[in-house]
Amino acid sequence: MEQIVRSKVLIVDDNDELRALVAMLLDVEGFEAVTAGNGKEALEACALFHPDLILLDMRMPVMNGWEFARALRDRDEDPPPIVVFTAAEDCARRAAEVQAVGMIGKPFEIEGLVTIIRRHLPP
Amino acid sequence: MDSSPVPLLVVQADGRFLYLNAAATSVLGHPAERLKGATYFDPAWRMSTWDDEPFPHEALPLIRVLRKGEAVYHVEHTFLRADCRQVLLSVDAAPLRNPEGKMIGAVLSFTDVSDRIQSRVHMQKRLHQQQELLELLQRRAVDSDAEQKTHLHRMQLLSELAHRRIEQLEAIFDHMPDGAFVCDAEGWLTLVNRSGQLLFGRSFEELQGKQISALFEQVEACTIDGVALSLEQLPPTRALSGEAVNFEDLRMRVGSSAMHRYVRISAFPLLDSVGKSTGAIIIVRDISDELDFERLKGEFIQVAAHELKTPVAIMKGYAQSLLRSAPNLDTAARRALQSINRGADRIDRIVMDLLDISQFELGRFKLRHERFDLALLAEEVIAQVQPRTGLHSISAVSKSPFLLNGDKERITQVLRNLLENAIKYSPGGGGIVLSMELLINDAVVSVLDMGIGIPLDQQPFIFQRFFRAHADTRHDYGGLGVGLYICDEIVRAHRGRMWFQSSEGQGSTFYFSLPAEEWYGADRQVEGADRR
Numbered sequence: 001m002e003q004i005v006r007s008k009v010l011i012v013d014d015n016d017e018l019r020a021l022v023a024m025l026l027d028v029e030g031f032e033a034v035t036a037g038n039g040k041e042a043l044e045a046c047a048l049f050h051p052d053l054i055l056l057d058m059r060m061p062v063m064n065g066w067e068f069a070r071a072l073r074d075r076d077e078d079p080p081p082i083v084v085f086t087a088a089e090d091c092a093r094r095a096a097e098v099q100a101v102g103m104i105g106k107p108f109e110i111e112g113l114v115t116i117i118r119r120h121l122p123p
Numbered sequence: 124m125d126s127s128p129v130p131l132l133v134v135q136a137d138g139r140f141l142y143l144n145a146a147a148t149s150v151l152g153h154p155a156e157r158l159k160g161a162t163y164f165d166p167a168w169r170m171s172t173w174d175d176e177p178f179p180h181e182a183l184p185l186i187r188v189l190r191k192g193e194a195v196y197h198v199e200h201t202f203l204r205a206d207c208r209q210v211l212l213s214v215d216a217a218p219l220r221n222p223e224g225k226m227i228g229a230v231l232s233f234t235d236v237s238d239r240i241q242s243r244v245h246m247q248k249r250l251h252q253q254q255e256l257l258e259l260l261q262r263r264a265v266d267s268d269a270e271q272k273t274h275l276h277r278m279q280l281l282s283e284l285a286h287r288r289i290e291q292l293e294a295i296f297d298h299m300p301d302g303a304f305v306c307d308a309e310g311w312l313t314l315v316n317r318s319g320q321l322l323f324g325r326s327f328e329e330l331q332g333k334q335i336s337a338l339f340e341q342v343e344a345c346t347i348d349g350v351a352l353s354l355e356q357l358p359p360t361r362a363l364s365g366e367a368v369n370f371e372d373l374r375m376r377v378g379s380s381a382m383h384r385y386v387r388i389s390a391f392p393l394l395d396s397v398g399k400s401t402g403a404i405i406i407v408r409d410i411s412d413e414l415d416f417e418r419l420k421g422e423f424i425q426v427a428a429h430e431l432k433t434p435v436a437i438m439k440g441y442a443q444s445l446l447r448s449a450p451n452l453d454t455a456a457r458r459a460l461q462s463i464n465r466g467a468d469r470i471d472r473i474v475m476d477l478l479d480i481s482q483f484e485l486g487r488f489k490l491r492h493e494r495f496d497l498a499l500l501a502e503e504v505i506a507q508v509q510p511r512t513g514l515h516s517i518s519a520v521s522k523s524p525f526l527l528n529g530d531k532e533r534i535t536q537v538l539r540n541l542l543e544n545a546i547k548y549s550p551g552g553g554g555i556v557l558s559m560e561l562l563i564n565d566a567v568v569s570v571l572d573m574g575i576g577i578p579l580d581q582q583p584f585i586f587q588r589f590f591r592a593h594a595d596t597r598h599d600y601g602g603l604g605v606g607l608y609i610c611d612e613i614v615r616a617h618r619g620r621m622w623f624q625s626s627e628g629q630g631s632t633f634y635f636s637l638p639a640e641e642w643y644g645a646d647r648q649v650e651g652a653d654r655r
Contacts, residue, residue, distance in 0.1 A: 015433050021440045028448060087432035092491070107436035107471050110443045 006032040007121050010051035012042040012068070013085065014060040018106075022055065022113070029114050039063025043071055046080070053121050055085045055104075058094050069098035081120045133219060134185055135228040138163035150212070150235050152204025169203040173211055184216035188229040192218055199236065199332055211237040213332075247289065254282050302407040305393075306335045308400045310363055322386070322407055324377055335359045335405065342375040347385060349374065362390035362403035372410065385411045417484065424481040428474045435474070439467035476605045480588065483612045490530040490616055497525035497534070497566070501557055504538045514552030517542060521559040525566060529617050529637060537610045541570040541633050544607075547600055548593070549574025549630065565619070565636040573630040582625065586611040610635070 009031045011022050016037065023033035034049050036042035038060040045051070058065035065084070072079045084095040084103040095103040101120045104113055130147035134140055140161045148155050163185055170178045178200045180186060187195045194217040201209045212233040219228040257279045296303060302319030306312050312335050315327050323330070323338065330338065336359055345351050354360055358368040368390040375384050390405040442463040446452070452460070482488040498521045505517045527534070538557070545555040549572045556571045577585065581592040591604035607621075614621045614635045625631035 015437075017437050018433055018440075021437050021444075025440060025444055028444070087429055087436075106432045107439040107467055110440065110447060 006030060007053070008032045008034060008049060008051040009117060010042060010045050010049065010054045010080075011035045011085075012037075012039070012054060012060070012065070013057035014038055015057075025110055025113070026117070031117070039065065039068030039071070042068050043075070046072060046076070051080050053117060054080050054082045055117070056082050056098070056100070058084060058086045058088065058098075065094075066098060069100075073099075081122070083116055083120060129232050130234070132231045132233070133228065134163050134231060136189060136226070138185065141228065147233075150210065150233065151202060152206055152208065152210070154205065157205070167203065169209065170200045173199060173201065175201075184214045184231060185229050188216045188218050189226065192226060194218070197332060209237075210235050247286075250282060250286050250289070254279070254286070257282060300408075302409075304335060304338075304359075304405040304407070305402060306359065306363070306405070307402040308363065310334045310336055310359065310403075312338070313402070319407065322377070322384075322409060335403075339375075342377050344373050344375050347372050347374050358388045358390040359403060359405050362392050362405065363400060365392050365394075365400060367391050383411075384409055385414050421481045421485040424477050425485070428477045428481070431470065431474050435467050435470050439464055439471075442467065473603060476603055476609060479609050479612075480605060483609075488612065488616060490533060492528055493531055494526060494528050495531045497521075497527045497559060497568070500531065500535060501538060501559065501568075504535055504542065505557065508539060508542045508546070512546050512552075515546055515549065515555050516553075517545075517555045517557065519557045519559075525559055525561075527566065527637065530613075533613045533616075537613055537635060538568075538570075540606045540610050544633070545570050545572035545574065545631075548572065548576075548598065550598070562636075565638055567634055567636045569632050569634045571630065571632040576627040576629050576631050577623075577625040578627050582623075585623065586621065 007030075009026055011019055011026070011033055012035075013019050013022070014037055019035045019037070023035055026033040034045055034051060036045045040063045042054070042056075043063075046054070056065050056068065063071070065086075069082060081101040082098055084098065084100040085106070086094055086103065087106040088094060092103065094100075102116045104116055125144050127144055128146055130150045131142075131144045132140065132147050132151075133142040140158055140163065143151070143155070143158055148158060151158060153161075163183075170183070172178055181190075182198070183200070184195055184198045187198070194215065196215045198214045198216070199211060200214070201211050203209050213236045214231055214233040216229045216231045218226045219230050221227050257275060260275055296314075296316045299316055299318055302322040303314070303316045304312060304319050305314035312330050312333050315330050320326055320330065323342065336354055336357055339357050339359060340354070344357060352373070358371060358373075361368050368388065370387050370389055372385060372387050375386060376382070377384050387408045387410045388405065390403055392400055393402045393404060395401050442460045446457065446460050446464070449456075479488075498519070501519050501521065505519055509515075509517050542555065542557065549555070551574070553573045557568070558571070559566065559568050561567075575593075575598055577592050584590045585592060586607050588608045589604045590608075591599070591602065593599050594604075611621045614637070617637050619635055619637040621633070621635040623631055623633045
C-alpha cells in the first residue's frame with residue numbers, strides 16, 4: 001500500500017485549548033498537525049518538522065507573531081507560507097505586516113479554515 | 124488736553140497737583156481752586172481699596188510710576204468728593220519727563236468705575252445701612268401713627284428677607300462644585316466663587332479687576348485636541364456679545380505643574396430689562412477625571428471583547444466539528460449543536476459591536492480605503508442575506524455601476540445591517556428595495572421596507588447608542604441597540620450622513636450618503652454613454 005504523505009501544518013497559538021481544537025480539526029481533514037505555544041517554540045518546530053504551512057497567531061508571550069516571522073525569514077531562504085490566525089480587528093493589516101499569504105479570524109468557520117489552508121499549501 | 128473728555132491729572136514727583144482738565148475736576152468733585160496746588164497725599168481724599176481698607180502707599184499709582192519709571196494701568200482706588208460721595212477710580216499713570224529725560228512726575232488718567240463693582244460686600248453694606256436706617260426711623264416713629272409703624276415694619280421685614288436671600292445665594296454660589304465667574308459688560312471680573320478660584324489657582328483678590336478673556340488666554344485655553352482658540356471664539360467673549368454657550372469642552376493649562384485640565388464651559392449673557400448687555404456669567408466644570416474614566420472604560424471594553432473571541436472560537440469549533448464528523452447524530456443532538464454554533468456567532472457579533480464602539484469612543488476608528496463597485500457589493504450582500512428569509516424579496520435598483528472609494532468591509536457592514544433591519548422589522552414579509560443614486564454632490568443609497576415602521580416619539584433617538592425603538596414591544600428582538608449607531612459612525616467617518624423616513628405601520632426607508640468627490644463614477648460626466 002502506498003504511504004500517503006500528509007501535508008504538515010504548524011499551529012502557533014498561545015491558547016492551549018484552541019491549539020488542541022485546531023489540531024484535531026486538521027487531523028480529521030487529513031493534515032498532519034504540529035503545535036507551538038509561542039514564536040520561539042515555533043522556530044524550533046519549523047527546524048524539526050519542516051511544516052508545509054504555518055497558522056500563526058500574532059499576540060503571544062515570549063516571542064510574538066511579528067518577531068517569529070522576521071526571525072523565520074532571516075533564517076530560512078524559502079520559508080513556508082504563513083496564514084495569520086487572529087482575533088484582532090485589523091487582521092488584514094497584520095497579515096500584510098508579516099507578508100502572510102492569507103488570514104483567518106477567530107471565531108472561524110471550519111469550512112473557511114480548511115479552504116484557506118488548502119488554497120495556500122504548496123503544490 | 125483741556126477739552127479732552129478723559130479726566131487727566133498731572134502730578135509733580137512730590138505729589139503737588141500741577142494740572143487738571145475739566146473732566147478730571149468734574150470726576151474728582153471738588154472746586155477747581157481746592158484742587159489747584161493740592162497734594163496727591165492729602166488724607167481728605169480718603170483713597171482706599173474698594174472694600175474700604177486704606178490704600179497702601181506703595182501701591183498708589185504715582186508711587187508705582189516713580190519707582191518703576193514705567194506706566195501702570197488699571198489701578199483701582201476710591202476718592203472722596205466734596206459732596207461726600209466716594210467714587211471708585213480706575214487709574215492709568217505714565218511717567219512725566221523733562222526734556223533731558225529725567226522723571227519729574229506723572230500723568231494720570233482715570234475713569235469713574237463706581238458702578239462696576241456690584242460685589243456682595245457692597246450690596247451687604249447697603250443692606251446693612253438700609254436696615255440701620257429703618258431701625259432708626261422705626262425708633263423715631265414710636266410716637267407717630269400706627270399706619271406708619273406698620274409700613275416701616277413691613278419694609279424692615281422685606282429688608283431682612285432680601286438679606287437672608289442674599290446670604291442663601293452667596294452660600295450656594297460659593298459652595299457650587301463648578302467654578303462660576305461673573306463679569307461686567309466690558310469683561311471685567313466682578314464675582315468669582317471659591318471653586319472658580321481653585322480651578323484657576325488664583326484668589327479673588329488676584330482675579331478681581333482682571334479681564335475674563337485675559338484669564339482664559341493666560342491658561343492657554345484651546346480645544347480638546349489642542350487647536351488654539353481666538354479671542355472671539357472663547358465662550359466668555361461670545362457670551363458678552365449675546366450668545367448663549369452650552370457645554371463646550373476646552374483644554375487649559377493650570378497650576379505650577381502646567382498640567383492639562385479639561386473643562387466643560389457654559390456661558391450666558393446677562394441682560395437688563397431692555398435687553399442691553401450688563402455682563403456675562405461663565406460656569407466652568409473640571410471634567411478631566413470624567414474623560415480619564417471614559418478612556419479607561421473604552422480600553423477595558425476593547426480588552427474584554429478581544430479576550431472573549433478565543434473561548435467563543437473554541438466553543439464554535441467543537442460544535443461544528445461534531446456536526447461535521449457525526450452525520451448520524453440524532454435530531455436533538457444535531458439541533459443542540461447547531462444552537463451552540465449559532466450562540467457562538469451571536470456572541471461574536473456582540474463582541475464585534477463592542478469593539479467597534481470602543482474604537483469610536485477612543486477615536487481609534489480607522490477606515491481602509493479601496494476602490495470598489497458599490498452596485499456589485501450590494502448584489503453580493505443581497506445574495507448573502509436573501510437566503511435567510513422566505514418571506515421577503517430583496518431587490519436592487521441601481522442606475523449605473525457605482526465605483527466608490529471607501530472601506531469596502533465597513534460599507535458591507537452598513538448594507539448588511541440595513542437589510543437585516545428591514546427583514547427584522549417587516550415580520551409579515553414583503554418587498555425590500557435597495558437603491559443607489561447619484562445626486563450632484565453625493566452618492567445616496569437607500570433601503571426601503573414595508574414593515575412596522577418606527578413610532579414618531581422614538582424617531583429622534585434612532586441613531587443613539589444603545590437605543591432600541593421596539594424594546595419591550597412584541598417586536599423586541601433583543602440586541603444591544605448599537606447597529607444603527609455603528610452604521611452612522613461608519614458613514615460619518617466617510618464624511619457622509621445617514622437619515623431615514625418612517626411611518627408607523629407603513630414601513631421605513633433608511634438612507635445614507637457618501638460624498639461624491641470620494642468616488643469615481645464610471646461615466647458620470649457623459650450623458651447617455653454606453654454603460655456596459
